[in-house]
Amino acid sequence: MxxxxxxxxxxxxxxxxxxxxxxxxxxxxxxxxxxxxxxxxxxxxxxxxxxxxxxxxxxxxxxxxxxxxxxxxxxxxxxxxxxxxxxxxxxxxxxxxxxxxxxxxxxxxxxxxxxxxxxxxxxxxxxxxxxxxxxxxxxxxxxxxxxxxxxxxxxxxxxxxxxxxxxxxxxxxxxxxxxxxxxxxxxxxxxxxxxxxxxxxxxxxxxxxxxxxxxxxxxxxxxxxxxxxxxADTDLWSPDASVAEVPGRIVTTSSADVPLKGLVFLVEALAKLRTEQPDAHLVVVGKRAEQGPVARAIETYGLQDAVRFVKGITDAELVDLVRSAEVACVPSLYEGFSLPAAEAMATGTPLVATTGGAIPEVAGPDGETCLAVPPGDAGALAAALGRMLGDPQLRARLGVAGRERVLTRFTxxxxxxxxxxxxxxxxxxxxxxxxxxxx
CATH class of the missing domain: 3.40.50.2000 (Glycogen Phosphorylase B;)
Known part of the structure; x- marks a missing residue:
């Protein structure tokens, strides 16, 4: 051109x-x-x-x-x-x-x-x-x-x-x-x-x-x-009250076979979480690995019906999926930036994220714009997810603060x-x- x-x-x-x-x-x-x-x-x-x-x-x-x-x-x-x-x-x-x-x-x-x-x-x-x-x-x-x-x-x-x-x-x-x-x-x-x-x-x-x-x-x-x-594309990634939240839904974007993404720790955290909140379930945007640590963890903890992988969906379908979650999660051991964190925050979906790499730079302070946990700590991840799922007021506050952070810093x-x-x-x-x- x-x-x-x-x-x-x-x-x-x-x-x-x-x-x-x-x-x-x-x-x-x-x-x-x-x-x-x-x-x-x-x-x-x-x-x-x-x-x-x-x-x-x-x-x-x-x-x-x-x-x-x-x-x-x-x-x-x-x-x-x-x-x-x-x-x-x-x-x-x-x-x-x-x-x-x-x-x-x-x-x-x-x-x-x-x-x-x-x-x-x-x-x-x-x-x-x-x-x-x-x-x-x-x-x-x-x-x-x-x-x-x-x-x-x-x-x-x-x-x-x-x-x-x-x-x-x-x-x-x-x-x-x-x-x-x-x-x-x-x-x-x-x-x-x-x-x-x-x-x-x-x-x-x-x-x-x-x-x-x-x-x-x-x-x-x-x-x-x-x-x-x-x-984030803040026009696309935006709140929409007409999309109903699904109780207990946690959404993450991850490649199952990439250790850096920390998905195995999120699966372990989900197993711990479901002992107290049995409706908690995970939707992973990415390809399911048929073998490897994540596949073994899903089988070991009996989570076959509680973890779903989706891929090949449109932008609009992806945004609605994130909007439908009560919590978005970034469990990575390291990120150079973390677009999934910024995009989830832009929709007003509250975020639980690790402190790996640049994630805190994007997600912001713990308790103000997200809940932050150490990378590779399934117990801390389970506790933060449980706290978020059990407190609608906390979810609403962090969701609003998260979107405002993206609008002012990350476009x-x-x-x-x-x-x-x-x-x-x-x-x-x-x-x-x-x-x-x-x-």
């Missing part, structure tokens, strides 16, 4: 600070908006940047992002080796296009995760062929070697949180030497991401907690890291304004550097 087309769009407003609109290439090596925060980030940030008057072209690989009106999508396909229903597939001979495809398959065959590297190499080739078409390139946590050097425009990178945090938690949960070796091989790409991050002139992140983690884990110099909070409109300001700073920094080299 051209700048002129954006200017005539009904979604477009004036540029954020009165300067000319920017031509933005927004990269995402995984864009699924229904699973994981990267696709959500790309969808909502691109929409709000367009509303500010900018031209946004999202360049992404499978699963491709879903975009709102205004931004355009350019597909930069991988071999999609992890697609459902045949993950870790071996491509047919006629699927190979070049050496990058061969590298992608070889890395998978040896137990690694190739997509950050191979997407970065394809993106560099694509962007160099289009040099001069963009004012800025925004990388959404690819952090691949291909993005070092000239990519045709100044580069800004968002790091939601260092994946080394996921690596540590997965290693801690791994049982046996072979499993730990497999985890290390899978996360081998994090060494590349650290090397790339240390060479970047400008890094954006979504919370103060992530800022510190990036400095500590990746060795990025403090002055290069800038916090721009993200948030996508504010995120777009802050991000655009950093785009302009990166462009100016690049201009000054070119001027110095020309002397």
């Amino acid at each position: 051209t700048a002129e087309a954006v200017a005539t769009s009904p979604f477009a407003g004036p540029a954020d600070d009165g300067e000319r609109p920017l031509r933005i290439a927004l990269l995402t090596y995984k864009g699924n908006p229904f699973c994981g925060g990267q696709g959500v980030y790309v969808r909502h940030l691109s929409r709000e940047l367009v509303r500010l008057g900018h031209s946004v072209e999202v360049i992404g690989a499978q699963p491709y992002p879903v975009l709102d009106t205004g931004a355009t999508l350019t597909e930069l396909p991988s071999l999609d080796l992890y697609r459902s229903p045949d993950p870790f597939r071996t491509p047919k001979r006629d699927e190979y296009r070049d050496w990058i495809d061969a590298l992608e398959v070889a890395t998978m065959w040896t137990g690694g995760f190739p997509e950050p590297l191979t997407f970065s190499l394809r993106a560099r080739r694509h962007l160099r062929a289009r040099a001069g078409e963009f004012d800025v390139v925004h990388d959404n946590q690819t952090l691949g070697y291909g993005l070092l050097g000239d990519v045709g425009a100044p580069l800004v990178t968002t790091i939601h949180h260092p994946i080394t945090v996921d690596r540590k938690l997965d290693l801690d949960a791994a049982q046996g030497r072979m499993k730990r070796a497999s985890v290390r091989r899978w996360y081998a790409f994090t060494r590349m991401q650290g090397r790339v991050a240390r060479k970047l002139p400008s890094v954006l992140t979504v919370s103060g907690s992530s800022r510190q983690e990036i400095a500590d884990h990746l060795g990025v110099r403090d002055e290069r890291i800038h916090v721009v909070h993200i948030g 996508w409109a504010a995120a777009a304004e802050g991000t655009a300001a950093h785009y302009r700073a990166a462009i100016e920094q690049s201009r000054v550097a070119r001027s110095r080299r020309a002397r």
Whole structure:
């Protein structure tokens, strides 16, 4: 989409600070908006940047992002080796296009995760062929070697949180030497991401907690890291009194097989809670794991009828599901931001959340905008959920306070304004550097 087309769009407003609109290439090596925060980030940030008057072209690989009106999508396909229903597939001979495809398959065959590297190499080739078409390139946590050097425009990178945090938690949960070796091989790409991050002139992140983690884990110099909070779509995620609350309903968003999300502790907490409040039940927005710690916990505690998993629902259905809950819960051991917390609070649904990572930065003080518990403590989680379910006045007070916190601190409109300001700073920094080299 051209700048002129954006200017005539009904979604477009004036540029954020009165300067000319920017031509933005927004990269995402995984864009699924229904699973994981990267696709959500790309969808909502691109929409709000367009509303500010900018031209946004999202360049992404499978699963491709879903975009709102205004931004355009350019597909930069991988071999999609992890697609459902045949993950870790071996491509047919006629699927190979070049050496990058061969590298992608070889890395998978040896137990690694190739997509950050191979997407970065394809993106560099694509962007160099289009040099001069963009004012800025925004990388959404690819952090691949291909993005070092000239990519045709100044580069800004968002790091939601260092994946080394996921690596540590997965290693801690791994049982046996072979499993730990497999985890290390899978996360081998994090060494590349650290090397790339240390060479970047400008890094954006979504919370103060992530800022510190990036400095500590990746060795990025403090002055290069800038916090721009993200948030909820507060028009979509809003209260609706016509949606009836379901007694005892607790809702969470989680991947059952990801230790970082802490779902196993929530299942254990539910078992404790149901001894006193037998109508308590859990709806998990995410894919059910047929085996692993969560599946074993559900079977051990006899919770097959008290835990339900849902996936593939629409945005409207998801919002109504959260509205129908008496309590929303974020049981994660760590979060770089926690969109589920912000979104639940925006609906006015009271929140029980851990203090893992940046969650307190989003959820706010215990007893004022949420009930907060230590991560990994099923007993404390059960006590907080029981307190919330048993006190309608507490739920009402925290629900109102939670929405107000999101409205004043965590919106996508504010995120777009802050991000655009950093785009302009990166462009100016690049201009000054070119001027110095020309002397």
